[in-house]
Amino acid sequence: MLGISNVDKRYPNGLLALSGLNLDVAEGEILAIVGGSGCGKSTLLRLISGLDTPTAGTVALDGTPVTGPRPEIGLVFQEPRLMPWLTIDQNVAFGIRHLPQAEQKARVSESLARVGLASHVGHWPRELSGGQAQRVALARALVGRPKVLLLDEPFSALDALTRGDLQDHLLDLWAYDRPTMILVTHDIEEALVLADRIVVMQPNPGRVRVEVTPPLARPRDRLDAEFLQWKYKLLGDLDHASRPPTGDESFPAVAI
């Protein structure tokens, strides 16, 4: 459904952020991309979302090349990026501003209700906590019912408790109309809880190191023995991906 073939991205300053990247994402799949910082994860999402264009290769959605932002592709940034001068319902309505007023209103309340913030209509962004603001950002990305939802480390700025909550929440949202999701994270546990398939990237230049499809049953238990095994395996991969192989390291350190 979403095809990324032979993509290179070189920034104007000469830095090669991605090189020869190939990736296919199936409809309704949840794909996690993990990797240390600087290995091109955000760059990749910017290319898929159409905010930026690849230097070589193509990104195609259902066979048509992505040349700019498209209504079928939604993006949630690392920060909520709400407009401080709009109330939260007006912020959510950003995504469906072309619809008739009445329908906008219904869709906005529906999608705020789905992220558990129905009672916050009319509030200002400054009145929200970090987790609530990020939920509004999720509602804004989902209100237009995109086929593909891109998430760039959406929960990394939140505390562990809120993060766990929002991860479960994201799965509920996904179950509702099953968009294809690509989730960038540097948190292995987050990837294992959410994703069907996990791609580990490595830097200089950014490319895929390994790809795994953990056969874990859902809902996933963060303390399950098999889950933990996968977690340690991937931590090892991530560690190798971010460090040149020097000397012996008996215990894989988290390299983030």
Add this chain to the structure above:
Amino acid sequence: MSSVNSCAASTLEAALPSRRPNLKWLLGFILPVGLALAWEVAVALKWADGRLLPTPSRVFTTLAGLARTGELAAHVLATLQRVALGFGFGVAAGTVLGAVSGYWTLARRLIDPMLQALRNIPSIAWVPMFILWFGIFETSKVILIAVGVFFPIYLSLSGAILGVDRKLVEVGRIFRFSHREMITRILLPATLPAYVISLRSGLGLGWMFVVAAEFMGAEEGLGFLLVDGQQTGRPAVILASITAFAILGKITDWLLASVSARFLTWQDSFKPAE
């Protein structure tokens, strides 16, 4: 979830204004009124001579006298009209050029260097030219005021547009905003706080320049009253005119500030402790 809600509710309640009438603004009167009273008393007790610096009561009587004959209203009206026209043209030009040069790089490269150079000329220096070009009547006065108002607005609007957070602009791009939507829904509101401040400083400059404009020859206006008071040796008239300027300047600034405050309630800005 419920704990989150109750938490939010209690902060909201705490933020509600108290019921007691708010008299804190009266604090601002203590200093000027105190000084005026002290001067009044000093002159009344013959500690000081009130000839060159007339007492507040004499200034007030002079103002009242001018008001009774209708002179004051005529002067105020003439000055207000000049400021309003000059401010209007200055704001219009500053807004259009500031927005264009902030949003459109080619336009900025074309107009900004020239305007930056012109900006360094003290506007009063234009007076002889303006009189030559536009005569000594209303046109040259209004243009002088407009030039004074123009620069702060042009500079801060173009600067503010260039300073808008790229991250918010990207949200607009993701939702495929047209140029017009980008301007009206993101750039305009994002620059509004800076724009309002520039309007207020532009208005202040407008009041400053109207005096200069009326110095260069006018038949009426508060600036004319000022010159007249000087030439006829009546300091009370000068002070009456200055008082009228102060009151009008304060009122117009307050009007501007309170109208714009309605559009800026969303701001999450620093509020100093009481």
